[in-house]
């Protein structure tokens with residue numbers, strides 16, 4: 793169990809904070825904090841504010857992922873999916889949406905535009921070496937096992 797602190801940013805009292813739409817949902821839906829409806833033309837992208845900032849334990853990250861319904865029905869997805877929210881980021885959480893559909897799509901204030909999933913990030917460190925341990929695969933990759 794990890795505590796996550798959310799801070800609603802000024803002027804967004806009417807925009808819901810992230811919330812799960814079912815008890816065991818992996819993602820917390822994010823709501824658009826646009827001040828007026830935002831029209832995304834086909835092929836257009838926009839950085840959409842979510843109206844809050846947050847703090848989480850250093851061993852976590854949050855991933856911003858598309859909602860499948862918006863992707864399926866309207867071609868709306870996250871350009872940088874999964875977006876990465878670093879544990880030490882204190883700015884407003886934003887969602888980089890792109891319209892891959894063929895029709896303009898209007899994002900209304902308060903609409904659910906993406907979802908946020910928390911993950912544990914293993915504590916690692918990188919070290920430079922002269923030789924790597926051998927493996928049966930070796931340098932094989934990019935389909936070397938066949939179709």
Ligand SMILES: O=c1ccn([C@H]2C[C@H](O)[C@@H](COP(=O)(O)OP(=O)(O)OP(=O)(O)O)O2)c(=O)[nH]1
Nearest residue numbers: 856872875876877878879881884885886887888
């Ligand atoms: O979908 C996203 C992706 C990122 N961020 C915020 C939180 C994250 O901690 C910060 C930096 O993101 P990232 O490391 O992906 O971008 P960068 O281009 O490497 O920027 P920076 O140099 O600030 O790390 O931007 C968002 O609000 N939404």
Ligand SMILES: [Mg+2]
Nearest residue numbers: 876877878881
């Ligand atoms: Mg970065």
